[in-house]
Amino acid sequence: MSSIVVANSLSKQYGKVNALCSLSFEVNEGEIYGIIGPDGAGKTSLFRILTTLLLPDGGNATVDGLDVVRHYREIRRRIGYMPGRFSLYPDLSVEENLQFFASIFGTTIEANYHLVADIYRQIERFSTRKAGALSGGMKQKLALSCALIHAPRVLFLDEPTTGVDPVSRKEFWEMLQKLRTEHGITILVSTPYMDEAAWCDRIALIQNGRFMQEDTPAGIVKSYKPVLWSVKSRQMHELLHDLRRFNMVKTAFSFGETYHITLSDGLSIPQLKGHLETCGHEQVEITPIAPSIEDCFMELMNQTL
């Protein structure tokens, strides 16, 4: 498989702040590549460099074989970019926005309608409404249609699902899967939601301008070293304090209705259970559990501290 995006030691500084620290990675043609991490990790700086909107301070990158600094004009023709902030024209109608983006790329809505059809059809009945008056979900669909209308080779989606409810997020990812599967479009997408990793072919976990790990979601889970346990008792609130106070418990984090913990070597589960019961806990349940990407992210943060 060939690489359609290649980054070599990309760096970016803002004053004394290192936004990106020598990032290197490759994205294969036709894959969904997720860049997952919190706000301020460097996701937007990376996207802006790859979309030729920001100059790197060090390193280089190519998109579809073209250098992001020297060949920026040509790259812009070949990519679609959906920035994190809504960036369409609020006082143009839905249709006018799509028309506008088609025409500045020298094409027509008709020529590439097949690409956007699935998505655009959902908002077509509002085609005369001003983009500024659309709901959040509709804006997102229009922005994706506008980023696609010139049939780009690569789509760059910067936090398309931030602030979106879980049901709409699932629908959005299903649209991306279809674009990849049916039209072979390569998609780079960033998100702060760890659970969205499952929708990507490969992911990079980013924090403080560095990739902490890069692999398939399954590969990342597989390389998680500690044994993870899920714990609950009738006194959940006190349980977290008691777990943290016990020096044989290495990490303890809340995860929905249970706590996920890792233990020091030499502590058996019956011992832990006994300890917690001595602390006054009833109905203590301790079960082994497979880590999620979020567990992996926290473990990696812990290692790099």
Add this chain to the structure above:
Amino acid sequence: MSEYAIVAEGLTKTFGTFTATDHITFEVRKGEIFGFLGANGAGKTTAMRMLCGLSRPSEGRATVAGFDVEREAEQVKRNIGYMSQKFSLYDDLTVEENLRLFGGIYGMTSADIKHKANHLLSNLGLTDLRKAMVGRLPLGWKQKLAFSLSIFHNPKIVFLDEPTGGVDPVTRRQFWELIYEAADRGITVFVTTHYMDEAEYCDRVSIMVDGKIEALDTPSQLKKNFSVGTMYEVFYALARKAKRGAG
């Protein structure tokens, strides 16, 4: 005063022919952590604006901290705290200046501000950064500071609008520990979130669909009612029926 921090009865807001919030009725107990969930466009923000005294109900009524949101909006504002991910602090003021500004707005005395500021900063481990511009703080610290500031004037109720959006998983959990501390101090917490694991951390949760509250109970009871294992599944079962918002 009653045992409730918030009482809403048939609270409704219409914009033209569109009913954003449609006759919602619920109570929030004092000291409770109340999760206010719903799909985008379900009417959460509109409801929250009415409860904060920022928007007049078209119909129905609500009291917050014992004050009527329509007739006593100013009293409501004095007795609540508010924080969202979008607006929290002034980036180009220092940590200390932000504290003085918000304390002053809420009518705290200089002595009171000074005393509480010292306490707050040492609690958060920010004492050495009191002269730092807020814009230079890492996002996680900023959010924790913003929350502490939203309860700086010791309000009866704090409204948190997606307070943990975009923060890293460790900070997100630390943030919830601050929420628990506030609730332990007797502050009622009204919180919206799109993280379904956070719904589990609430005492009770309501889920809005198309302007109405479709479910309201403890997380464990909701899961039981829907015969599912997670709050995500409860949310999914309700929100996928939504006719608006998704469009």
